[in-house]
Amino acid sequence: MPVNFDGKLVIATSSRALFDLQESHRVYEEQGLEAYQEYQVAHEDEVLAPGDAFPLVQKLLAINSRLATPRVEVILLSRNSSDTGLRVFNSIEHYGLPIIRAAFAGGASPHRYVSAFGAHLFLSTHAEDVRGALDAGFAAATILSGNAQARDGDQLRIAFDGDAVLFSDESERIFQTGGLEAFTANERRSAREPLSGGPFKGFLHALHKLQQEFSQDDCPIRTALVTARSAPTHERVVRTLRAWDVRIDESLFLGGLDKGVFLDNFGADVFFDDQQGHCISAARHVAAGHVPHGVSNEALSNEGKG
Numbered sequence: 001m002p003v004n005f006d007g008k009l010v011i012a013t014s015s016r017a018l019f020d021l022q023e024s025h026r027v028y029e030e031q032g033l034e035a036y037q038e039y040q041v042a043h044e045d046e047v048l049a050p051g052d053a054f055p056l057v058q059k060l061l062a063i064n065s066r067l068a069t070p071r072v073e074v075i076l077l078s079r080n081s082s083d084t085g086l087r088v089f090n091s092i093e094h095y096g097l098p099i100i101r102a103a104f105a106g107g108a109s110p111h112r113y114v115s116a117f118g119a120h121l122f123l124s125t126h127a128e129d130v131r132g133a134l135d136a137g138f139a140a141a142t143i144l145s146g147n148a149q150a151r152d153g154d155q156l157r158i159a160f161d162g163d164a165v166l167f168s169d170e171s172e173r174i175f176q177t178g179g180l181e182a183f184t185a186n187e188r189r190s191a192r193e194p195l196s197g198g199p200f201k202g203f204l205h206a207l208h209k210l211q212q213e214f215s216q217d218d219c220p221i222r223t224a225l226v227t228a229r230s231a232p233t234h235e236r237v238v239r240t241l242r243a244w245d246v247r248i249d250e251s252l253f254l255g256g257l258d259k260g261v262f263l264d265n266f267g268a269d270v271f272f273d274d275q276q277g278h279c280i281s282a283a284r285h286v287a288a289g290h291v292p293h294g295v296s297n298e299a300l301s302n303e304g305k306g
Contacts, residue, residue: 146283
């Protein structure tokens with residue numbers, strides 16, 4: 001049975017998503033585990049630079065200062081041992097991040113602790129761990145390195161793709177097998193039938209519940225749907241969110257236009273998409289999380305099994 005955090009939004013992050021561990025990871029890849037362990041211990045008093053997920057985590061935790069009772073919990077899930085992970089906790093303390101819980105898996109995948117902690121979202125740089133969490137029914141994304149810069153301001157801005165992220169991939173499958181005409185005809189025909197939930201539906205609900213603690217004009221969280229859909233296929237999306245009783249602050253129906261510049265103008269702190277190409281493009285502007293779920297990722301998943 002998962003831990004009960006009394007209605008908190010719970011985010012799990014790997015150490016490499018939270019901090020820049022490229023140098024030490026290079027030691028591991030080039031010289032092996034023992035050299036990596038020695039390197040981490042030798043440098044444990046050196047503070048790590050922020051990683052791609054750091055600004056997101058920092059803004060999430062800052063929301064607690066605006067509430068009488070803290071409503072956000074961030075948990076560290078790491079492939080490190082507790083010994084080599086001491087540098088990570090030293091860095092957490094240096095930056096004043098109120099992260100007190102962690103699972104150090106000693107080289108094994110830590111994704112199995114996502115369910116134990118009841119996390120609504122798992123962020124990692126390790127695609128295999130992310131797929132494991134998704135297969136277990138949890139929202140998860142592989143954080144991509146890019147040229148994204150930390151956004152000014154305290155408001156946390158999160159953008160989502162629709163199909164295979166917030167929604168199931170049922171419509172995307174029709175698009176990929178039958179083309180745009182078949183997809184459009186299906187969405188017109190099914191406009192009043194809500195889409196099934198995708199892997200990020202639960203996270204969106206938890207995020208929406210947290211937003212309701214604030215007035216809409218003074219909310220520290222702003223969300224956006226950024227989708228390649230366009231009219232007339234937008235109607236089913238609007239009606240689905242209405243049926244879920246979930247608020248999305250902004251909706252961008254781009255009809256296939258590149259998402260990067262729109263995400264930049266929205267000021268996204270992070271964008272989640274199931275298509276790796278979209279994530280790579282977006283990462284030039286904002287932090288991007290690839291969600292390896294649905295029909296667009298089946299070939300990649302099968303390649304990984306080969």
